[in-house]
Structures are given as structure tokens and as C-alpha cells.
Amino acid sequence: MCLFCDIAAHKVPGVYVVNETDMTISFLDIAPANEGHVLIIPKLHVDSIVDLPDEYVQEITGVARKLVKAFEKVYGAKGYGIMQNGGANCEFGHFHLHVFPRLENDGYDWIYPEGEKEVSEGVAAKLKNAMPN
Ligand SMILES: [Zn+2]
Numbered sequence: 001m002c003l004f005c006d007i008a009a010h011k012v013p014g015v016y017v018v019n020e021t022d023m024t025i026s027f028l029d030i031a032p033a034n035e036g037h038v039l040i041i042p043k044l045h046v047d048s049i050v051d052l053p054d055e056y057v058q059e060i061t062g063v064a065r066k067l068v069k070a071f072e073k074v075y076g077a078k079g080y081g082i083m084q085n086g087g088a089n090c091e092f093g094h095f096h097l098h099v100f101p102r103l104e105n106d107g108y109d110w111i112y113p114e115g116e117k118e119v120s121e122g123v124a125a126k127l128k129n130a131m132p133n
Helices: 003-008 054-075 121-130
Strands: 017-020 024-028 038-042 079-083 097-102
Touching (some): 003 038, 024 054, 038 054, 054 079, 054 097
Antiparallel strands (some): 017 024, 024 038, 038 097
């Protein structure tokens, strides 16, 4: 069990739930990129998309799509951000998908590490060949 498992079990006070389904619970991030920033979590303790059953992936994606529609209605947002860090980079050790509205000139930006990175047919082929069927 972890903090997010406790949130899924409604054991944590002060959590602002936006949506709940049989497989997921969605709530406001306490450190939002923009107002309306929501975390969607499965009611299943896994830290990586690799371990997330297909039906959960589908459910989480469906909830994300509904949230994006809500962002349009509530904020007039014409764009959105969806982010997920997994495995060893998953904070709290429990899969969570960040979904937040993007507003014009909101100042949000991705910061990439400095340095050259190869973009080539070789890199594409390496990944293509390593992907399971
Ligand atoms: Zn958990």
C-alpha cells in the first residue's frame, strides 16, 4: 500500500476528487501546473504502464479524454498536457497520469537536458526491433 492506494480507498482527507470509476480515481494535484491539473490513478498498485492491465490503460485514457472536454468547458482551454513518469521515475511508486489544461501564454514548458541526442534511422530501427508484438 502507498499514499495513492490510500487515496483510492478514500482514506486521505483533503483530496479533491474530480471523477471516480470502478478502476480509477481522479483528483486535483496539490502542486498544479495550471488550475484544474488532475492526477488519474488506477485502483491497482503498479508503478509502470508495463504492469498496467489493458483495461486500465483504456479506462485511464477514456477519463483523460473526458477531462480534456471539461477543460474546454470550464477554462476555454484549446490545448492540454498529459504526462506520465513511470517505473523508477514514478513518484510514490503508484502509476499516475497528469492531465492539465493549457492556456494561452501560461508559461508552462518542458525542459530537456542539454547535449546532443541522435535522431536517425538507426535509432528508429533499434526501437522498432525491440518492441514486443
Ligand atoms: Zn499504491
